Amino acid sequence: MSLIITEQLTKTFNGTSAVDGLNLSIKEGICTALLGPNGAGKTTTLNMLTGLMNPTSGTITFDQRYRGDRRQFIGYLPQYPKFYGWMTGEEYVVYAGQLGGLSKIDATKKTEELLSLVGLDDSKKKRIAGYSGGMKQRLGIAQALVHSPKLIILDEPVSALDPIGRRDVLELMRKLKEKTSILFSTHVLHDAEEICDDIFIVKDGKVVIEGDLVELQRKYQKPTIYLETEESIEYWSHSIKNMDWLRHMQGTKNKLTITVNDIDVAREALLSNETLRKLKITNFEIAKTTLEDLFMEVTAG
Amino acid sequence: MNEILLELESIPWGLIAPLVIIQLILLVVALVDCFRHNNTNGPQWVWVLVIVFGGIIGPIVYFIFGRRND
C-alpha cells in the first residue's frame, strides 16, 4: 500500500528543473530513503510533498483512506528547523500539537511522552533560544510526531550533527520505524543502509535507481576484478571494451577495476589473454561491488 | 529664591507624577529585557546607554531596534 505516489513531479526555477519528472511511491509502514548528492533536488521534492511548494507540473497523490488536507497526516522536520526562540521546548510541541488538531490536554500529554522519548525532559522548561543544534533536531522530531502523523518526512536529519548526535538520531529513527512510516533524505548512503527498507537514488531531479534495499544490494553486487600491472594498462583496456561479459570498467594507468557479468568467463578470458600477460600482472583480485560503488558510479557519472 | 519655590509649589505635581512613573517603568522594563536577552543588535552596553540616557525615546528606540527577534 502506498502512502504517497508522485507522478512526473517537476519543479522548475527560472527555466532550470530542480526536480524533473520524478516518480516516487512511498509505502506505508516502512522507512524510505531519498538518497542523492547535494543539489539532486531532494529538499525541493520534500517541500512539494509537504505542500510548502507547488509543483510546476505532475501530481502528488496521498493514500485515499486519509481524506482531506494531507498536512494532517504528515510530520515534517526541515534540514534546519527554525523555532520561536522565546517559547520553551514544551510550549512549542504543545503549540504544534494544537495546530495539528489536538486538544490542549491531549497535546500536553503527547508532548510529555515525546519529549522524554527524544531525551529533552530536562530542558523542556528552557527557552529554545538556548538549545544546541542537536537539541533542536530532537525537538524538531518531537514536533513532527506530535499529531501522530501517518508519515514523517525528515530532511537530512543527521547530516548537521556530530557523530554522537548522529547515532542518537539514527537510534531514535529506528524506534520510530516501529510506529510510523518514515521518509528521509540524505546524501550519505551509509545512513540510508543503516535503517531504511526502500531506497530511491536521485540525481539531477530524476530517480536513477529505486527499490528494496536488500534486493538492490543483491542485484548490484556484481563480481569485480581488480587488475594491476607493471606496464601501462590503459591502451590494452580498449581491446576488451566490447566483450559481452564486461559491465563496467574504470581505471588509471596501472590499475583497472572491471565489473563483470559472469566471473568464470571473465577470468578465463583475462588469464588467457596474451597481450595482458605481457604487461606483467602484479595483482589479480576477485571481489564484489557494494552499493557504495554503485552510488558513486551513478552520482559521479 | 522664594519666587522659584512658589513657582515649584504652583506646579500640580499630581498631574506630572504619572509621566515620571511611566518613564521609569519604560526604563526598567527596557533594562531588564536588555540584560535578560543577551542578543541585542550591536553591543549591549551601547543599548544600556541609549536606554538610560535616551530620555523618553531611549527605551522605545531600544524596543524597536535593539531587540533581535527570536
Place this chain on the structure above:
Amino acid sequence: MNQWIILFNKEMKEAIRNFKWIWIPLVFILLGIIQPVTSYFLPDILKNFGGFPEGSMLEFPLPTGPQVLAETIGQFGQIGVLVIVLAFMGIVAGERNSGTNIMVLVKPVSYVAYIVSKWLHMSLLAISSFSIGFLLASYYTFQLIESVPISYVIKGAVVYSIWLLFVTTLVLFFSVLFKSNAGVAALTLGITIIISLMSSITPDLLRWSPGMIASHSHSIFQSGEAGEYFWLSISCTIVLIILMIILSIINFKNKETVTHTT
C-alpha cells in the same frame, strides 16, 4: 475556529513576552498625557520664556477642550502611528525571513487563519493602546482645560480607530509583499503621510479618502457632528481594509513558503 484562537494566543503570548503589550500602550499613555499638560502650561511658558517685554499685555488664551483632543489625535497620528508601524513591520516578513513559518505551515493550518490572526492581534494592540492613551488624554483635558461631552469624545475616538485599523492593515499588506522590514515601514509611513497630506490639501478631490477620518473626528469633538461626506470616507476605508486583507491572504498563498534552496 479553534485554530484561530490557538494562533491568536501565540501572537498574544509573543507580544507579552517581548513587552509589546507594555511599551506600546505606555507610549500612547505618555503622548496622551503630555499633550494636554503642555497645552495647559504653554501660556505660562510663553509668558516667562517667550522674550516678550515685561508687563506687555499680550494674552495667551488656553486652547479649548476639543482643540486639545484634536491635537492629541494629531500626536497619535504621527508618533503613535510611527511606533505601531515600526513595532509590527516584521509581522509576516519576519517569520518568513527566519523560517519559523515553515514549521507552522506544514501543520494543517489555514493560511487565512494565519494571516487574519496576526492582523487581529496587531489591531487589538493598536486600538487598546490608543483607547487607554486617549482615555487619559480626555481625563487630563477635563481636569486642566475644560470638559467636552463624553459622547463626542467616544464617537470621535471610535471614528479615529478606523484610521488606525487602516494603518495596521497597510502594515500587514506590505509585510506579506516585501521581505525587507525597512521597506515595509517606509512604504506604510509614506502612504499614510501622502494620504493625510493630500486629504488636507485637496479635500474636495479626496472626500472618499481614509485621510479625511482625522478631520471628521476633530469635528465630532467640536460639535458632535462629523463633516460632510463622512459615510463616504468611512465606507471607502472599510472597503479598502477588507480588500487589503483579502489581497494579503491571496499574496501569502501564492508566495511559496520556501524559496529555492539546494
